[in-house]
Amino acid sequence: MxxxxxxxxxxxxxxxxxxxxxxxxxxxxxxxxxxxxxxxxxxxxxxxxxxxxxxxxxxxxxxxxxxxxxxxxxxxxxxxxxxxxxxxxxxxxxxxxxxxxxxxxxxxxxxxxxxxxxxxxxxxxxxDRDVSLRNFVECLTALGMPPERTWHVLPLGPPTSVTSHRIFRDMVVGAYHRPDGIAVAEKAAPEGHHRYMARLTAMRRAMADGTARPDEVAAFEAEAARRQAEVTERLGRIADQVIAHRAERMFFTTTFPLAFRLCEALAERGLAEGDLTGDNALSSGGGLKGLALPPDYRSRISRTLNVAPERLLHYYSMxxxxxxxxxxxxxxxxxxxxxxxxxxxxxxxxxxxxxxxxxxxxxxxxxxxxxxxxxxxxxxxxxxxxxxxxxxxxxxxxxxxxxxxxxxxxxxxxxxxxxxxxxxxxxxxxx
Structure with a gap:
């Protein structure tokens, strides 16, 4: 049927x-x-x-x-x-x-x-791009979040050279970020996103079939560790800003794994559930991308970031x-x-x-x-x-x-x- x-x-x-x-x-x-x-x-x-x-x-x-x-x-x-x-x-x-x-x-x-x-x-x-951007705002508006530049907008993902990602981030910031909002210092986006991903895929295959040389594996692991360290350092800077503005409302745009890592960074700095008192919001799509998080990760994120259900845009798409x-x-x-x-x-x-x-x-x-x-x-x-x-x-x-x-x-x-x-x-x- x-x-x-x-x-x-x-x-x-x-x-x-x-x-x-x-x-x-x-x-x-x-x-x-x-x-x-x-x-x-x-x-x-x-x-x-x-x-x-x-x-x-x-x-x-x-x-x-x-x-x-x-x-x-x-x-x-x-x-x-x-x-x-x-x-x-x-x-x-x-x-x-x-x-x-x-x-x-x-x-x-x-x-x-x-x-x-x-x-x-x-x-x-x-x-296509305009429809997607407009639909995102329509989904937020249906939650009771029409475009108003009254939020600290905090995209948790690192800067990227992918055009569609930059345009999406710019759109959200332009529609919701308050003029005196938190400005997280950004490093320049790394060039050659697809070039890097191609090398990453090739190295994974070489490691799987045993053809990768030890020096290649070491260089690959060092680069991966450097990138992870940059993400950790960036989330730490954002956590410091969040604590400094704990009573003001913040709009987090991210994936659930990055939101959970931000919560861990906040906890490491002594923030407890309930310490953020602004009426904060979160948008997230997709799943965990193969990453393992605790079964209650969503509720922990919502409690730590003080995101009520009516201010959570969680969606399914592709x-x-x-x-x-x-x-x-x-x-x-x-x-x-x-x-x-x-x-x-x-x-x-x-x-x-x-x-x-x-x-x-x-x-x-x-x-x-x-x-x-x-x-x-x-x-x-x-x-x-x-x-x-x-x-x-x-x-x-x-x-x-x-x-x-x-x-x-x-x-x-x-x-x-x-x-x-x-x-x-x-x-x-x-x-």
Whole structure:
């Protein structure tokens, strides 16, 4: 049985977007032709057209290793709404240089960190970025936090050379930071983010297969220790500022692991729960990124930083989506009207079975706001969803706070159509 959406008239709207995008996104056109799909008449028609999340890392790794950026252009072009092939890549030396050329041509490529291995690259446009920024403010406004420059805004993450991260931080500071707010002294952002991540991935692989030399391992460990020390030192400086302004309201934007580390830094300086008395706020998305924290880490963060539930924006999203699913006081993520939620079986081939209005399976989405790509994606997440509403009274489907990565399960993350779509993409690269 198909799983519901966050808006009415989905089949009609999805078909209108499909008819538009099939003329623009080459891989979508090829997939639709292969499946014999000429129109979206029901939710079932969408399932074969959803792109597995692995699609955005389907390029041959040799293209990056050998600096074949023109072929990388062709790969990205096959998945994009707007043509990429003519982007000038002369003189490009690495991924950072390639992304800079894409950005100069209006293609705001988003990339995963690559911490789990191969990087993924998604083509985004200024419209995509604007929608995402606006959605963040809308989520805060729904919590009762409209844009007001009355907060000490404290982004806990280190400075970064990634354009999208800088723009997001600048937007939040510009919308919420008080003119006389805390100014945390920043070191210059390290250059070559993707260059570093590529070296990190290569070293991890070399260490795993035993080919890394002792001097390479020592240098790698020294650099990792230096970076960790810089994060610790930065969080310590922020902790000092927090204590100095303990009665004023602060807005922390971060991940839960960094928020927990800040709490540890505050405790080391003698701060106890209840010592911060400002009406503080926190925004955080995503999980723990494989890090181990105590089971009660969220409540400890909220108590230490004095963040009441109504000032906590905790959301579920992913880089394939422009919009967020904010968590309500009942602990559920609400699917917004811009998203269509599908819950599929483990293989991503068909809809999971619904029982008493609830369903468990692989999360898939269509984001109607996506401009630079096809908006349909199959995630790597196992979720449980309720299609009957929420005890908080909010409408539409909700996702329970029980999200697991299939890659963390014994059988791994296997999506049946992934290999076929990857083959389509490679065909465009080799053409």
């Amino acid at each position: 198909p799983v519901a959406a966050g808006r009415r008239g989905d089949a009609e709207e999805l078909d209108a977007r499909f008819q538009e995008r099939r003329t623009q996104v080459p891989v979508l056109a090829q997939r639709a032709e292969a499946e014999g799909i000429a129109a979206i008449r029901s939710p079932e028609d969408m399932v074969p057209l959803l792109f597995p999340h692995t699609t955005y890392k389907s390029y041959p790794e040799s293209l990056v290793a050998k600096g074949r950026w023109a072929q990388m252009n062709r790969w990205l072009d096959s998945l994009s709404t707007y043509r990429v092939e003519n982007v000038d890549v002369s003189g490009v030396e690495d991924v950072d240089g390639w992304i800079a050329r894409l950005e100069a041509a209006g293609h705001l490529a988003s990339s995963s960190s690559g911490t789990s291995g191969k990087n993924s690259f998604l083509n985004k446009t200024k419209r 880089q394939e989506l422009n919009v967020r699913m904010p968590k309500c006081p009942e602990g559920r993520y609400h699917v917004p009207p811009q998203l269509t939620l599908f819950v599929l079986d483990r293989d991503g081939e068909s809809f999971a079975e619904v029982s008493d209005g609830q369903v468990e399976g692989r999360a898939a989405f269509f984001d109607m706001t996506v401009d630079g790509r096809w908006g349909g994606t199959i995630s790597g997440d196992r979720i449980r969803a309720d299609l009957t509403g929420c005890p908080c009274g909010g409408p539409g489907p909700t996702v329970f706070d029980e999200i697991t990565r299939y890659s963390d399960l014994p059988d791994g993350d296997k999506i049946t159509c992934a290999g076929t779509i990857d083959a389509y993409v490679r065909g465009f690269v080799d053409a």
